[in-house]
Structure formats: structure tokens, C-alpha cells
Amino acid sequence: MNDSEQSPQISEEGEVGFVEYQDYVSRKPFHFESGGSIPELSLRYETYGRLNVAKDNAILICHALTGDHHCAGVHNVDEKKLGWWNFMVGPGKPIDTSKYFVICSNVLGGCQGSTGPGSINPETGKRYNLDFPKLTLRDMVKAQVLLLDYLGIDCLHAVLGGSMGGMQTLQWAIECPDRVGRYIALACCARHNAQAIAFNDTGRQAIISDPAWEQGDYEPDEPPAEGLSVARMMAHITYLSDAGMEAKFGRRRRVVDESKEHFDVEFEVESYLRYQGQSFVSRFDANTYLYLTKALDRFDLHGPNSLDETLSVVTSPGLVVGFTSDWLYPPQGNREVVESLLRLGKDATYAELALDAGHDSFLLRDKKLYELIDRFLNR
């Protein structure tokens, strides 16, 4: 539902081109906020541009729930899938790789190369599955800090991201004020409201109630595909908007077997969503989906005492961007972060863009969004 699906031509002009991921491995135990630990961890990441001598031109991009480390360029001539934020990242683009050294890592707990529930526990030789410790967004940030230490970067020029990436961004500004030059959080919130928790739990129930889930101990080639697919279909609706879906699909129909009820695809929107659900199963792990949605539901900057108290430690300047058609993380939830920061006398600002792509608006190729990010990164 974003322009990146329209596969623009890959040109050298403005493109980062071919990229390769790397794996950072820490052989030391990693302790989670929940008290659990794992004996070692690995983070898969990509970088674009060059780190300067002063090591002060690094930008960390935090990805959303089902995103990954591949946010720009292509991996090779056979696998031309553009990174998920390719429009935003490249030479001459808002996140200008001719000036900045851009880092994007798959989160701790992820399933795209970083250590997560589907990884092998070196102590048992088996997958963690539900033995993976309870995960929070602070754990994700703490793991990214290890990566920055490894890269020798004391202070980031900026941290930014949308959705779960926006929430990690806020967490960065809170946890490591000295290491964040500035931050931009898009389409985010200080905490999930009841509706967001409700959608996530319904998705989790779809997975857990799939017999193939096997209490989390499914084989990777026999995942709870039906449950995960339904969870994704539902979640995908929440990433879009009423108006956006109406413009893209409306009530357009496919050819249908008229003889009797089969409940096959009848409307285009059904075909699109079913495809989204099915293709998600091939690229995402069900237990990881459970863990990450739980981390999101538990994220709460209003705790333990108040939003103001949590944000009081922030020292970096920040920009928060809400989108009018985003009903998953509505503008109000973005605004309240900046209202708190301003109440605290912090250097913070808020923008609200009227784009009709819903929550996914932060992924759009939009001039106003580009200008906002460009100007704030370079002010």
C-alpha cells in the first residue's frame, strides 16, 4: 500500500546500489529488562555511506514491526527487492548517504538474522521458541547500543524511524541522551491504547489457536501458517486507511464461480489481503510476531510514573510526525509526546501531515515528508 511496491527503476543516480548485510556478534550474555538472559546475541545490519574520521555522521534507522535491516539498495542482480525506505535513503535523498553513514539493524528478537525466538540456543542446541526471554523495546535499544559500541560510534547524528521504529527512537532519546544528536519519530505513540492492544491480541490468538503452533514448538518448515496469515491480514488493514483502501480497491470484483458459495476471492481487496497474509508467512516467524507485538503492547512511556517524568531526561532536539489518516497510532498519540516535551521546556517540535495512506503514510514518497526530514536532519 505504499509506493515502494511500484518498483521504480533502479538507477545509480541517487541510489545506494548494491548492499550487503553484516552480522555483529556478541559472545557475552545479554540480560533482558525482564530478568531473563541469553548467552550471546547476533544483530544483522546494513550500512550505507561512509563513517567520517570524527565518527559523528552516523544515522541509525529503526525499523517497524515486520521490517528489517534492508532499508535501502538491492542485494544483488537476481534479488532486486529495494530496501523498505529506499526512497528516503541514498545520495541526495533526505537521508543523504553522500553525507551520512546510515545504519539499520534487524531488532533483537527479530527473525531476519538477529537473535530471536527462532534462533538456536547455544546452550541447548535447540530453538529458543517460548524460552526466549520476555522482550521490550528497551532491550532492542540496549542491543543496538552494543552494535554502536562495536562500530566505535559515541554519538549518533540522528536516530529515526516510524511506528515501532518511532517508539524505539523515543526510547533511544530517553536511554542515551548523550549519544543521540537529534531524533525523528514518525507515526508512533507513547503507549498502545486499548484498541491497539485488542488488535494485537486478536492476531496473537489467531496464531496460538492454530494447531500447527504446537505451543510454540513448531518446526520452521511447518509453521502456523493459517493463523499467521490471518493475523497479518487483520494487521494490514490497520496499516491502511478507509479512504486509501477505497481509492485503491473500492468494490472492484474478480471473476467468481457463480454456481454456489465457495467463499473464494470475490472482491479485489480480498485478493490483495489474502496475498499479503500468505506471502507474510514465507518471510516472518510466528513466535517472533508474538514477541514483538507483546513488546509493543507493553511499551509505555507514561510509566512508571508519568510521561513527563519519563521524558524529563531527554536532552536531544526532536521531531515527531503524525499522520491524519493513521487510525492505528492516531495523531493525538504522537502529539502528546511533543506536548509533554514542550511542557518540560525541551527542544521538540511536531508536524502533522495530511496523507491518506493511514499508518503506512510514513513510508510514502511525499515531498512534505521529505522536506521535514531533510531540514530537521540538517538544521
Add this chain to the structure above:
Amino acid sequence: MNDSEQSPQISEEGEVGFVEYQDYVSRKPFHFESGGSIPELSLRYETYGRLNVAKDNAILICHALTGDHHCAGVHNVDEKKLGWWNFMVGPGKPIDTSKYFVICSNVLGGCQGSTGPGSINPETGKRYNLDFPKLTLRDMVKAQVLLLDYLGIDCLHAVLGGSMGGMQTLQWAIECPDRVGRYIALACCARHNAQAIAFNDTGRQAIISDPAWEQGDYEPDEPPAEGLSVARMMAHITYLSDAGMEAKFGRRRRVVDESKEHFDVEFEVESYLRYQGQSFVSRFDANTYLYLTKALDRFDLHGPNSLDETLSVVTSPGLVVGFTSDWLYPPQGNREVVESLLRLGKDATYAELALDAGHDSFLLRDKKLYELIDRFLNR
């Protein structure tokens, strides 16, 4: 999520009291809009109040997707469940049973006593399941017409209902202009938008992908419970509103096993929704859910040519009521019906109520809603 769950005291004052359902049976074949047919049909219904000698004081109430014929009173002292619109229907209430003879029938295709996919096909001795003909809202109205004929009612004082009941109400005004004295359609629309279809299809996929569905040929005591429960959880969210859920549940937590991830209930809203899902399975048939949601998705007053052309045959005065917090059938979809009627020079009016219960607002005990219905029924 509506006041009726708070079980007010049953008193004779203002209450219809004990009620019994009846079954209307037609032994003639019933032909569906789709071309299919069934050899006979049964409609379960309740009535409250007394039909006058002129037989001109009857009001037909049409129920919503998962509603039924039991809209007021109680069945007996042991089963004190109040009808779903008990606040609205009774002596002295907006739908005043001391003046009107009120009829509410379970729809054709339903699973609460009327003939539907779960009924036995007398020609085969087996349940119809997916051999039940494709169903439309016109079929439901056509079956209700048979019931009115049987009751000897030529012209209804009024037809009304909310959600799917509102759409049936509009269909009544179109199909039988001479038999509808006036009509009130609440929280409805002229057709589903892409988002509404998307949610319905995701629910259907949850059911269909449950192995227990067995291509529709499950035994009634071994239904696709997990899939139906997930479908209901998701649908239930769409019946509420962001603000309403936040006010009722917020992020309130239950006591949780902290030892490891179990994905048990952690937030109150999860407990509420899971209960809604599970209890739905005991009262609703999965195939019926598939058929009724399909009927809703296919309902389209804009077809075959235009909304204006479809509504041009309406002669009865009508009231349509939208609710500001209803994001399933948003106000715009209600307004456009009246805009068309007014464009056609019809006697029609629109009201929009600012209630925060989302789509389910039409079920609320609300003074403004009561007054609207009372005044329009009695003007």
C-alpha cells in the same frame, strides 16, 4: 459494550415481560435472488403488543448480523437474558408496545431458529451447509414478506433496525414501498466500502482456515471454534470505538505469570475480547457467519445503475441515523443515503448522534436516540 449488558432490574413497569418465540413455516419452495432454492422455510419470530383490528399498528424490527428475534422481554424465570433492544421496546418506551404490535424475526439464513445453512435439507436429510443457496438481503426481506402475509398485515406502521437491520430496512423501503408506513435505518450504509469487506473476509479466512471447518461439513458439536472466535474478536473491535475502549479498558492489567512468555491474558481488554470470541462460538454457527457476512458484502444500493435510481422507487418517509464514532459504517455512508433521497425529492431526514460507543451506539440507552425514534414513529 452496551448498557444492556448491565442487566437492569426486570419490572412489569415498562417491560414486555415474559415472551415466547413462534415459528412461521412455509411448505412452498423459496427461490433466492441467486437462482437457488430451498423446498421450504421456517422463520422464528417474537411479537410484543397486540395487533389492532385494522392491522395497521405493526412495527417490524430487523436485527443485526449476530442478533436474533429476541429483542425484548425474557423467555422465563430461569433464562433472564433480556432481548437485545429491551431498552427501546416496551410499554411507554420509544417503540411502545401499548400502542404497537412489534414483530422481530430471525433472518432467513440465520442460526437462531430460522432456516439457514445449519438447517436440515428435507430433501436430503442432511444439513445444507455450503449447499445452502447464496444469500442476499433481498432474500431476507422476501422471507419477511411471507411472514407478514401470514400475519395478515398489509402495511407496516414502520420498519426499523440498525447495522444489517438498517440495511434490511432500506431494502424494505425499496422492495415494498406500499407496505412500509415509514422506516428508520440506524448505523447503516448503502454498501460496504473496501475496508468493511476486508474485515469480513479476514474473519471468513479465520473460519475457513480452521481445520475443523471441514469445507463447511463440520458436525455442530465440533465447529471451527478457534476460527469463529478469532473472527468474532476482530469484528467486535470494529463494533466499538477507540475512545470507548479506552474509557472502558485503557491499559488495565490482570495478574500475569511473570516467569516466561505464555501469551496468556495480560490486559483487561484481552480478557474481554477473548471471552466475547469464545462465548460467540456457543451461540452462533460458523457457516451462517460466512453466509451473512457475504450477504452484507454484496449488498449494494449503488447497483445496478446508481443509488438515485435504486432509491427512486421509495415512497415512505424515512429517517437515517449515523453515529460520529462509528468507523465501521461511518456517518458519511449513512448521509449519502439521505442525500440521494433528498435529491430525489423524497420525504427523508438524517440525524447524526455524537455517542462514543462506535458502531454499537445504536444499541445504547440514549435520550436523544430515544427521542428521535419516538418522535419519528409518532409524528
